[in-house]
Amino acid sequence: MFNLVLFGPPGSGKGTQSENIVSNYKLQHISTGDLLRDEVSRHTPLGTEAKKYMDQGMLVPDEVVIGMISSKIDESADARGFIFDGFPRTRPQAEALDKLLEFKHTRIHLVLALDVPEAELVKRLVGRGETSGRSDDNEEVIAKRIKEYHSKTQPVASYYNAHGKLETVTGNHSIAETFKSLTKHINKYLLPVT
Numbered sequence: 001m002f003n004l005v006l007f008g009p010p011g012s013g014k015g016t017q018s019e020n021i022v023s024n025y026k027l028q029h030i031s032t033g034d035l036l037r038d039e040v041s042r043h044t045p046l047g048t049e050a051k052k053y054m055d056q057g058m059l060v061p062d063e064v065v066i067g068m069i070s071s072k073i074d075e076s077a078d079a080r081g082f083i084f085d086g087f088p089r090t091r092p093q094a095e096a097l098d099k100l101l102e103f104k105h106t107r108i109h110l111v112l113a114l115d116v117p118e119a120e121l122v123k124r125l126v127g128r129g130e131t132s133g134r135s136d137d138n139e140e141v142i143a144k145r146i147k148e149y150h151s152k153t154q155p156v157a158s159y160y161n162a163h164g165k166l167e168t169v170t171g172n173h174s175i176a177e178t179f180k181s182l183t184k185h186i187n188k189y190l191l192p193v194t
């Protein structure tokens with residue numbers, strides 16, 4: 001089993017690159033953003049609670065997200081591996097993920113961090129907001145999401161760096177070029193399925 005974390009600020013291309021990685025390496029995709037938006041659209045109690053935070057550009061509380069991830073991992077016990085997209089976003093989430101995986105006799109092998117300048121992040125998210133209808137893709141909320149990233153999520157990079165798992169990749173080239181840079185790191189662990 002090979003487990004990868006795709007890390008980076010809002011709009012850095014985690015969701016975009018996850019699609020490419022999933023189709024080439026056949027990993028099981030776990031995106032907390034997608035899972036939360038699904039809960040919101042189904043008006044579940046979890047979704048109603050999460051929406052309050054997402055609409056303000058804030059992170060959803062750790063216990064909500066960790067519980068969701070745990071049941072998702074259990075659903076795909078036979079997977080070739082997992083790609084965690086947008087998770088962990090806080091140090092307690094990173095520690096909880098390590099414990100969950102240890103319980104399943106596996107671990108995080110690699111963390112790929114997408115590095116994109118802030119002006120480009122804002123440009124992309126505002127652009128996505130014009131077509132996505134996402135309530136968190138407007139300039140005011142984007143600024144809050146980037147602030148949350150710096151205060152709560154960036155420390156997760158240091159956590160993985162201290163464990164020798166972090167690699168940084170430039171994320172402001174084209175989607176194809178960025179994917180090529182990511183594959184150079186992934187191929188050291190796992191080859192694409194042809």
Ligand code: B4P
Nearest residue numbers: 010011012013014015016032033059060086124128174175
């Ligand atoms: P997410 O859904 O994870 O999304 P994201 O950070 O906005 O975007 P991502 O980096 O995936 O960018 P994308 O590929 O779409 O989070 C949403 C919210 O959910 C959070 O703010 C939080 O409230 C909550 N949440 C999620 N996980 C949580 C957790 N673990 N704990 C607590 N709360 C959590 O790309 C963005 C745009 O850029 C797209 O339009 C794309 O087409 C474009 N793009 C991508 N790559 C490009 C490139 N190379 N060049 C040009 N454009 C590019």
